[in-house]
Amino acid sequence: MxxxxxxxxxxxxxxxxxxxxxxxxxxxxxxxxxxxxxxxxxxxxxxxxxxxxxxxxxxxxxVPRGWSDEDLTERARVLSDEYLGGLAVPESVRWVSNQRSRWGSCTPRDRTIRLSERLQRMPEWVVDYVIVHELAHLIEPQHDEKFWGWVSNYPASDKAKGYLAGWSDAARISRPPSEEIFPAGEDVD
Incomplete structure (x- = not known):
């Protein structure tokens, strides 16, 4: 895609x-x-x-991506094989609705990964990046140099980080400021 x-x-x-x-x-x-x-x-x-x-x-x-939790877990295994030498094997990967400030999370102890359902409408390469990022936590739990070395194996990692940062900035910018330059109606359509 x-x-x-x-x-x-x-x-x-x-x-x-x-x-x-x-x-x-x-x-x-x-x-x-x-x-x-x-x-x-x-x-x-x-x-x-x-x-x-x-x-x-x-x-x-x-239209939201129709991947089931089983689809996500299988996708994670494929990405682990392709970019992490098969070293990161999750127990489960699932969509969650309660992550509003992060794109994904990982619990290395039980090898579970949770992805924000906000990702369901994003390009596949962005979802793949978040999966690879969370998989890398199964190898290196901290955001240290080794961790980022694993993440950088995914070829679109920089582009995906930029995409997510832009999306987050756009969402932050679009919140109504306390004082608007033009308080009258702003039509989007």
Whole structure:
């Protein structure tokens, strides 16, 4: 499955638009409509925020991955064989709904791995990265140099870390700030 690329963004300034910022998807690009009187910094901030909002909306409407816990456990075994020399064998891997601040967790003592159900709508290579990351904890429990050496065997690890960091930042940025530049309605559609 291919990586989701950064969308093309077109910013349209309007003399008639005074207080609102809106955005919508137009094919492979996102169009952001802003008032003409915004500074460059304000425009960049709003574009980042509105693109994140569109992408979050699209992610929510995507069909979740239908992998069962058994599918996840088998996927983990395949990834362990391919990237960790088969050294990390989990007892179980399962989706959980109670992880809101982390993507996955591992308990080396009982060899169980839990993945946030938020990953179900993300690209397969991102899910694979999180699985490899958690599998590496079965070999090296701490986030030390040896641990990251194991994780780096997964070829898309840097890209996946960036994807997850971007997703987390977008989710953080999109929370309503205490003071908004344009408090009037911000249409997404």
């Amino acid at each position: 291919g990586a989701r690329s950064k969308p093309r963004v077109e910013v349209r300034r309007s003399e008639r638009r005074r207080r609102t910022v809106s955005a919508y998807r137009d094919g492979d690009k996102i169009v952001v409509l802003v008032p003409n009187n915004l500074s460059g910094a304000e425009e960049r901030a709003w574009v980042t925020r509105m693109v994140a909002r569109i992408e979050r909306k699209e992610l929510k409407s995507a």
